[in-house]
Amino acid sequence: MSLWEFERHARGASLIHRVDARVKLTALLFFILMVTSLSGAGWTMALYAALPLLATGAARVPLRIVILRALAVIPFAAMAGLFLPFIPPAYGDTLIPLGPFTVSGAGLARFAEVTSKALVCALCVATFSVMTPFSATLDALRRFGAPPAFVLTLSLAYRYLFTLREEAARMIRARDARGYAGRGLAAAMVAGGMVGALFLRTHERGERIYQAMAARGFTGAASSMPSAPLQAADWVFLTLSAAGIALIRIAAL
Amino acid sequence: MHIPDGFLSAPVALGAFALSGAAGAFAARRIHEDFDERRAPLLGVTAAFVFAAQMINFPVAAGTSGHAMGAAFASIVLGPYPAFMVMAVVLALQALMFADGGVTALGANLLNMGVVCLVLYPLFAAARAPRSRGALLAASAVYAWLTVVAAAILCAVELWLSGVVPLSAALPAMAGVHAIIGAGEAVITAAAVSLTLAARPGLVNTATPVEEGA
Amino acid sequence: MNHAIAAAGLSCVYPDGTRALDGVSLTIAEGERVALLGANGAGKSTLLLTLVDLLPFAGAVTVFGAPLNRDTRRQARRCVGLVFQNPDDQLFSPTLYDDVAFGPRQMGLEEADTATRVERALRAVELWDARAKNAFHLSFGQKKRAALATVLSMDARALALDEPTSGLDPRARREMIALLAALPATLIIATHDFALAAALCPRSVALNGGRVAADGPTAAIISDGNLLDRLGLA
Known part of the structure; x- marks a missing residue:
């Protein structure tokens, strides 16, 4: 599934x-x-x-x-x-x-x-x-008094979960497409390199998201629709x- | 290993919530004091990264495969307090969305996978003090290994206190198995830190200032 | 003539020492539509980011009459809506609705006012029916349009667009061009897409190595083989 x-x-x-x-x-x-x-x-x-x-x-x-x-x-x-x-x-x-x-x-x-x-x-x-x-769960947490910074982080984690999983899947495909069949220590080091590369991309994405937020007047507080x-x-x-x-x-x- | 609902007795679950909650309040204050708002979105995407990084597996032997857990790596690249926030978000998302780790066990899981990284971080900071690349990588590997083994030991103790497993068997078994799993985590973490260091040296040392100019 | 944007001696140096912008001077009148042409690394995206103070710069920038600095940048960002090249960076909220509402809410608008703007912006890009979706469920073309909607809802007087047609299939590209053509705002479009530049922008500014290499009618610039060759665009 x-x-x-x-x-x-x-x-x-x-x-x-x-x-x-x-x-x-x-x-x-x-x-x-x-x-x-x-x-x-x-x-x-x-x-x-x-x-x-x-x-x-x-x-x-x-x-x-x-x-x-x-x-x-x-x-x-x-x-x-x-x-x-x-x-x-x-x-x-x-x-x-x-x-x-x-x-x-x-x-x-x-x-x-x-x-x-x-x-x-x-x-x-x-x-x-x-x-x-x-999105409704996030709103409920906010309404129940969860700290706004925590809810914002949770919301971004959920949003980019999908994007980063695809990115990781593409990296794995690229590794396997080249007939990769390492094991043990060498394989762990390759995996570690991929984790590092994924983090670098993640970090750059974090910087760009900040810019995209700042460009629309981000003040540090999360905002969302008040629930009915x-x-x-x-x-x-x-x-x-x-x-x-x-x-x-x-x-x- | 995420503890599900039902496995912990009420006193153990509540005690773990108290400890994790106290650590969370402390971490939140430290983040608030010295965290640049520019990095706020970084916490969210790093939490998503921890999920995605767990997909990157590698064959160990005989059809079993290992994968990164990422808590130690997050502490190394973000600093211990932001990384704690990241782990809290990861575990909350797993508990609420994926039924992976119980809602009542959230405190215990955060204790095992978040507070442990926080408590062991000074050891890492001291070990990489010589500031050579070798010292940093060795400290990263040992730190990653320790966090995995310590998490397993805590998990065994919590289950024992809850009357689910006998300590005499569970403690050596859990610690032993995770000593091996931890070795994989150590190699992955050191390799990931090494690559990050080569590409963006400033990222690895954000918790203690090393000038990058950014 | 009122200037929407005026830059004088604008420079920007990255932490690694790369001089991304090197003394760029440029004025854009209100209502004008200008294409920024240049190869990868020529400084197009950097220029757009510095115009709303998202990167540290040297030199002077004036946005709708106000000199750009720490105190005026919030106002500058309200006036100039920036659309990023990768829509996945711009669409960071759990639902499309929240993404389009982000700007108006940060401006402190009432929720009813915000709702009106969100609906108008999403209808303009034909994505109103997708408002409850996570950006992840949109096609790439839809994401590009959604990213545009996130600044349309802010009623910006100028839009700065980074590669609005990159990665789009021919049909989505035509739709995007038609969408932009219908906007009343001042447009600054960083692009490699000559057809887009020719269709929308009477004037083009060509960048090369962080400097202005040419500034003139789009038709003249995109037909100058020697210039394009020098810019790495031939």
Whole structure:
């Protein structure tokens, strides 16, 4: 899945896409706090997973997109999973055979808990980002009082992410087109040279962007459109999502 | 290694947020005091650069490939405080846009990948003090290696404190693996600094003044 | 006659010692359309940047009657809209709308006033429907037009354009020329595109090694084989 495909979906026009980003960001944070505060995995986790999936369906975004993105947590979880056989069993613990190893039951339960939390939260983040244009997220952060310099930097990072990735891809193609097949130290040095060259271009671009801003009267403060006040639909979304998230959490007590 | 949501216990996550937040407030003040407004857009594009640089991979052995992480390089070329801001932006973007690194783990990830560079920076500054090209490249390589290994150690400790992994196994394993990954980062960083130094000598030394005239 | 821009003995030296401009003197009247011709490195872009004090320079520049210095440069930048050669440098905001609104907002205009100007500028370059897009999703021709819109919204009295047609396909190039021809403002256009110069600018100034090599009717300059050869433009 390409970054562009994701970005294209983020500019969709469904009802959920049009909900104010401040509302969606609030719901996302509430969701993550409630999920991470659960103890133990189980049916509540499945219910929580259903919420972002429902939203994805309602926004008519292919499920594949959010699921693929949520799988970003798998490498980290796999790394943590490698240490399972080394967790010393607690008193009265059940020992579970796992291939050639024996694994502490308590350790395995804890691992399942944190991994499922990570997956469910990542699913919700992916759902949020595929249903919110990034410009709206930036505006929400600004409205929530994030420092203007931070928001400006974040906005430029996002804007030039696309441009610089293309630039890096062109450099990689140019390297590989010349039959490059280095390995080890020599390859790392070539890669380092490319990183340096990319930075030089980045730096020059930064200087030109400053000139382009200054030429239009940049004073050091970021500016953007003031957001509209929350609409009825925003309040409905906020109420429904908060109620859903809270009900599942209460049921799990 | 970006820690996702769910892996950290509340005290660990909150403690990391407190430490990173304090470092962020300090860095913001230093940037505000001595940062030229002309360089404000540079922070944003450098954050995008850190993303893009991670695409430039190189084969290590047997089908695995390494890539740059860029935090140490950013500190060397921008100075430690602006680089911290850059890493905060990179991690926030990854957490909010790419589900890479958790929202509740943002403090811990920033501690591992940002605060570490900030804390180790004086070592780098002291090591390259002779101001020869060799000293600079050697200091860059060692600094890059240290930031990667220190990040891995911190990550292992955070996971242990959260009761997810046993420290006795995780600490040596994480440190050992990242000692190797860090070697790749060290070579990439030194080569990148070397090229930057040859083309624009003034860029490498912005944190401590070396005259370029620009 | 009122001068839009007057430069006398303008020089600019880069940190590496390159003398990019070396004693350029030039006056451009209000409403005039002038092409800046010259090979790569002749000083065209540097000249445009110094006219709004984006590079340190020696000599004297007057912009719409005001001597250019630290105190007057904000005003100069409002009067002279600068369009960069690479639109990716000029379009730095998350949406096209924000990019076109950047100048008016920095001028401190009310949001309603800004909105009117943004709509007018984006409609002028036929990109109103793309206003919510990130610049990255535009074609190169659209980006070039969008970059123009970012200064049209500032209602500048003069536009300084760096290679407005470079990299465009023949059709996009024709559209750009038609767009520029319809603008009422004073135009200073740095370009290699002789057809553009001939179509829009009665007068051309040729630069070579940071100095003015020729200043006269465009038709005479672009038909002078010896001159073009000397300039590296033949």
